[in-house]
Every structure is written in structure tokens, then in C-alpha cells.
Amino acid sequence: MCLVLLHNDIGEDLASRVQAREKASEHEEASDKFFSCQQPPLLLLAPPLFASRGMVRSPAQLRGTKSPSPAPSPSRSSSVNTPAENPYQRKARALLVEFSLTRKSWHDQVGLALRHAASIVLIRSDLSATDLNSAVFLKQQDAPFDAAAAQQGFKSAGHERLEASYRQLLGAMSSIETQTALTLTISQKFESVLIEASKTRGMSFAFEQPLWLTWPLARFNDEVLELTGQFRASRSLMTALTQTLTDPIKTHEECQAALTRHRANSNSTSFAP
Numbered sequence: 001m002c003l004v005l006l007h008n009d010i011g012e013d014l015a016s017r018v019q020a021r022e023k024a025s026e027h028e029e030a031s032d033k034f035f036s037c038q039q040p041p042l043l044l045l046a047p048p049l050f051a052s053r054g055m056v057r058s059p060a061q062l063r064g065t066k067s068p069s070p071a072p073s074p075s076r077s078s079s080v081n082t083p084a085e086n087p088y089q090r091k092a093r094a095l096l097v098e099f100s101l102t103r104k105s106w107h108d109q110v111g112l113a114l115r116h117a118a119s120i121v122l123i124r125s126d127l128s129a130t131d132l133n134s135a136v137f138l139k140q141q142d143a144p145f146d147a148a149a150a151q152q153g154f155k156s157a158g159h160e161r162l163e164a165s166y167r168q169l170l171g172a173m174s175s176i177e178t179q180t181a182l183t184l185t186i187s188q189k190f191e192s193v194l195i196e197a198s199k200t201r202g203m204s205f206a207f208e209q210p211l212w213l214t215w216p217l218a219r220f221n222d223e224v225l226e227l228t229g230q231f232r233a234s235r236s237l238m239t240a241l242t243q244t245l246t247d248p249i250k251t252h253e254e255c256q257a258a259l260t261r262h263r264a265n266s267n268s269t270s271f272a273p
Contacts, residue, residue: 088197089211092220095193099186099224106179106231113172113238116165120245121259123162124252166246173242180235187228194221237262 085093194217198206207218215223244250244258 088193088201088217091193092190092211092217095186095190095224096220099183099190099227102179102182102186103227103231106176106183109172109175109179110234110238113169113176113242116169116172117241117245117259117262120162120165120169121252121255123165124255127159127162127252169242169245173238176235176238180231183228183231187224190221190224194218234266237265 194206197217205217207216209216211217211220241258241262245255250258
């Protein structure tokens with residue numbers, strides 16, 4: 001009798017457990033259906049890019065997952081200790097940046113000046129042909145040739161364009177003078193930094209130790225000084241060309257020869273404007 005009662009109790013316990021599991025399963029399925037119906041529109045419209053990367057999950061997948069721990073911020077991570085620049089590195093960097101900007105502006109102004117110079121030569125060529133035509137016309141009329149009268153009578157838009165090109169060339173040359181003087185000033189400041197570094201940090205720091213893993217401070221000073229000399233030499237060539245082109249006595253052939261000669265000199269040097 002006892003065995004029968006024990007068997008019945010075990011059967012009832014197993015049946016209750018099975019029934020509890022079935023209810024839990026039904027509750028889980030109902031919960032999944034509920035969440036799938038209540039899915040927010042933003043999640044339904046998520047871009048395929050996010051879904052392909054696993055950034056969009058269903059609510060069923062989200063349940064039971066642990067929230068990811070926040071990534072450590074860069075400030076909390078071990079940062080690489082980079083040594084700060086010394087005063088002479090900061091001074092040299094500022095002067096080199098200023099020199100680079102001045103050099104770019106200088107090249108731009110030289111390019112403008114050469115374009116205005118070529119325009120002057122072309123306009124003078126047209127005016128020479130016009131003056132020749134005026135002389136032939138007056139000769140055909142059996143009238144005495146007066147060069148001044150012919151030039152005044154045939155003065156047209158070509159002369160106005162020539163005067164405008166003169167003004168533009170002189171304006172570009174004024175800017176070139178300013179930029180060249182600025183490069184000289186920067187070069188003198190760089191030399192002062194080199195002298196100061198030699199006195200305070202020693203000759204080895206100024207002439208042997210790399211400033212930024214490359215050249216020492218003295219090498220940078222030499223390069224800036226050499227480029228400054230090239231700026232001044234090219235400025236002298238541009239000044240001579242400008243004087244020739246703006247000289248009213250010079251003929252078109254002389255102006256054309258001066259421009260050709262300037263281009264040849266510029267191409268033969270390593271520092272062509």
C-alpha cells in the first residue's frame with residue numbers, strides 16, 4: 001500500500017512539473033509575439049548597413065543580454081608621453097611657417113608679373129603694326145610723315161590696354177619687393193635664434209643635434225638664407241625686365257628680346273620664378 005501511494009505522489013509531481021513547463025513555454029511564445037507586434041517603427045526602418053553589421057537586434061535577442069561595458073575613454077587609457085617642444089623649436093617652426101607663406105605669395109606675384117610682361121610685349125607688337133600701317137597710309141596720301149601726329153591719331157584701345165598692363169606690372173613688382181624684404185627679415189630673425197641657441201644651449205645643440213629628427217638648427221638657417229638670396233637675385237632680374245618693358249624708347253623687338261632672355265635665365269637656374 002505504501003509503495004502505491006509513493007508511486008502516485010511521484011506521478012502527480014511529474015505531471016505538475018510538465019504542466020508548469022508547458023505554461024512557461026506558452027508565456028514565452030506570447031511574450032515574443034507581443035514584442036514583435038510592438039516593435040518600434042524606427043527599428044523597422046533601420047538602414048540595411050546597420051543590420052548587416054549586427055547593430056540592429058530584435059527585442060527577443062535583446063532580452064537576457066547584458067549591456068556592453070563602455071569602452072575606456074582615450075583620456076583614461078595609457079597615453080604616450082610626447083615631449084613638449086623646446087623654445088627654439090617653437091621659434092624655428094613659427095619662422096619656417098611664415099617663410100613658407102611668404103614664398104608662396106612671392107611665387108604668385110612673380111607669375112602675375114610675367115603674365116603682365118607677356119601681355120605688354122603682345123600689345124606693343126600690335127601697336128607697332130598699327131603705327132606702320134599709319135605711316136604707309138600717310139605716305140600714300142603724299143602728306144609729310146609726323147610720327148607724333150600719327151601716334152596720336154591712331155591711339156586707340158590698344159594704348160589704353162598697354163597703360164593698364166603697365167600699372168598691373170608695376171603693382172605686381174611692388175608686391176614682389178614687399179615679399180622679398182619680408183624673406184630677408186625672416187632670415188635675420190632665424191639667424192638671431194641660432195645665435196641665441198648657441199649661447200644658451202651650446203654649439204652642439206645649435207649645429208649638430210637634430211631639431212626634429214632631421215636637420216640641426218644651423219642647417220635650417222642656412223637653407224632659409226640661401227633661398228632668401230635666390231629671391232633677391234630673381235627680384236633683380238624682374239626689375240631689369242620691368243624697366244625695359246616700361247621704357248617708351250625701347251622698341252618692340254628689344255622688349256621681346258628682353259622677355260626671351262629673362263625666360264632663358266630663369267629656366268637655366270634651379271630657382272625659376
